[in-house]
Amino acid sequence: MTNYKYIGKSAARVDGIAKISGAARFVDDLDFGPNLLFAAIVESSVAHAIIEKIDASEAEKMVGVVKVVTGKDFPYRFGLYMHDRYILAQDRVRFVGEQVAAVIARDPKTAKKAAKLVDVKYKELSPILNIEEALKEKSVLIHPELKDYTHVPWFFPKANTNVAHLRKVRKGDTNKAFQEADFVFEDTYTVPRYAHCAIEVHGAIGLFDHSGRLTVWTASQSPHTQRHLFAEALAPLGLSHKDVRVITPYVGGGFGGKAGVSMEILGAALATAVKGNPVKILWSRAQEFYNTYQRQGLTAKIKLSCKKDGTITAIQNNLFWDAGAYVEYGANVVNAAGLSATGPYRIPNIEINSYCIYTNLPPGGPYRGFGYSEFLFGLESQINEAAKKIKMDPVEFRKKNAIRSGDKLSYGASMNQSGLAEAIEKAAEAIEWGKDEKSNDPQKAIGKGFSLFWKAPAMPPNASSTAFLKFNEDASLNILVSGMEIGQGYQTVMAQIAAEVLTVPPEKIRIENPDTDRNPYEWQTVASHVTWGCGNAVKRAAEDAREQIFDLIERALDKDRDSLFLKDEMVMSKKEPGFKLPLKNFVIAGIGKDDGTFRGGPIVGRGMFMPEFASALSDPETSQGGKPNVHYTVGASAIKIEIDKETGKIKIPKVVLAVDVGKALNPDLIKGQVTGGLLQGIATVLYEDMRFDEKGKLLNPNFADYKIPTAMDIPDEIVSILVEVPQPDGPFGARGVGEHTMIPAAPIIANAVEDALGIRIKSMPITAEKIVLELKKQGLFEQTKEEYIDNK
């Protein structure tokens, strides 16, 4: 095993002091002077309607109002994977809260007051609020012009329907397998919509100056993608990419919600309407809930067959996604989930249909887990049911069917090497699987649940990362990275990677968040890919700098190049033990010669990474061919719960997550991902839930009614286990892990509830109320009540 000095160590975070001292600036903390204008949005009050008339005359008369703009001012479609979204609604609105017009004023209060005076007349259409309605033969079309939309080549929209994309996967012969199987299990599982709830809301400040330069400051995971989408959408105004600059300071939590472009397009577009003045738009907490992205709802109809010995023979998984009013990003969640909806299992016969369905609910989109959390709830619940029916231990059943390195994936490519088997063993051991535990309190039932999980980065095959690395006079470094620090510890890990290559300690490395003018290109900080993708780019930039250093030493000092190496911020030579040249002596100044001239000059490293082996092209009917996913990160998770049989309330004494990270570059940061991700996941199972009224209006867009966990709601113990089977093309063998920690939360709890009480809850969230109602339905509740009275 290689001995690393900085890799694999829990180095202190390089952004630590900035954040703990409050020095870290977020987008709303930036000052823009007295000329700053503020925008407020006129929102649709209905879920589906034709806009007949917008009358802004009253608002325009108000003192302090600078301008009112509507969709007519920006008749452009935009989107990440499919151009189906508008800057401001055009002739129709598609969800409650959609932006119809914007009032720009001298102060936020005036903007808000004036927005209320804008009168919009609607001709209401029947709203489509669920997938059943959307899929009806004669359903109203939410996007009648779907067939004309530009989209990536791996989407298959169904013209004249509400199906924006259908991902089909076919392998083997499922019909035959179901006929020949010893057991066939069929069931339906549902998952509602969820909100990211980063504590920082979305915000954007745009400035279109008189030289034609557009600068937008945003809270974003995707500054370069935002620049691209702004430039693309606003190209009719004569803007090119070089004119658009996106600056992103620290981000107060992302979780996918600040990926791509949602409300930020307003900051860019509105700036062009008030040339020379910065204009700010900051979402309220309510807008944060209903007009960014939501996690999509899912109805999963799963059919699974197996032999008596527990071998899974076939799966049919029909995934119906409530994708909302616009799917420019969400359709790729549907796509990614479809490709991987077998879970980490070797299944010879596969039939998957993943439907991206338009509804008149807020736009769906990326959320930590990217569709995997949603399908895994049903799949791993079903796996448990199957094991139980054939009287096999659920962990043994999983071991028997778990995917192995080299197995063929559903779309024909090979599974990467992984430590899944080790993760299963370790998770089972940590939760003391098989040990029957009973509570001393007869009112309490103890249950254990188990689940495997996996996820691959979902991104275009040519998603790239880059880095520039600059030495300073004292041999400290500034690295211009492409990815975003969104809390995960990205900057620290990038510093550790460069430190390892160049022997400069992380505390001598400074990394700032991207400014698209200065920092090189990045796809987005999404998909848990930046440790891997940006890590490779930073490593290459550091290696590039190192090679330049060696070239220079060879050229200027006539040293044997192959003997040179770096140690403790010095260049040394294996041939000449006495040769020690500190980096700081020459990385800016160069190396002086006897005649007073110099050789070399400032050392600037450059690194880029693109996974050149990936391809999204495949047979649309079967998904066979191509290599849409670069690799999977896999693992196993287990939980012990204690349920109060009278109240249905669940307590969590212990939860375990074992994940194969390839190489833990900074173990403490990964532990942070496990702890935070598990709690975020657990909340989606136990209480978070979006509720809409019968007209499509979100009823709980605030933290009082949409409860997220507080410090009171934590499990007693969280165990994180890091397995390390290297990813050959990862930096020092690392692969990503940010999203994965949230993914298994639903099935471990559902399976533990079943283990404790014998009831199978098939719809999330698994609230205390739902548990009690199910116990009542099964006639189990009264019985326990009597027991309770008897015991008293």
Place this chain on the structure above:
Amino acid sequence: MKKKITFLLNSETRSIEVESGDILLDVLRDKLGIKTPKIGCDMGDCGSCTVMLDGKTVKSCLVLALEVEGQEVTTLEGLMKDGMTPLQQTFHDFNSFQCGFCTPGMVLSATELINKNPKPNRKEIQEALSGNLCRCTGYIPIIEAVEDLIGKGKGEGKEKG
């Protein structure tokens, strides 16, 4: 209607004019340039705007600026007259933050707890921090940092380079 208020802000007497409806959070951020109290919900639910009023934490989005007349307002800036406090240092050592957005409010709530109750148990720590939402950390590294500071921790997190 404008009114002049005089109060102590981080140990310095400040005198400014405010409108009767002005919210303390907005006045701190927009008129006085104090940016550590953050806007997270504007409804008193998230705690990212936490400040101390005469040593007691309040949600500054729920306080009218007029109300602080004659009182002492302390923000994170005010805690650091002599650099980072031992509590902040422990937060740093334990990675008790990720995105950092809730951190100023969380540090103030934890500081208030320790000022009032130097040896809180875990439940008391959880209760004291329950008004400050954090979506990143899962709270455990925050609770463990407080426990370490008061000598009840497992001694983890101190080995950082």
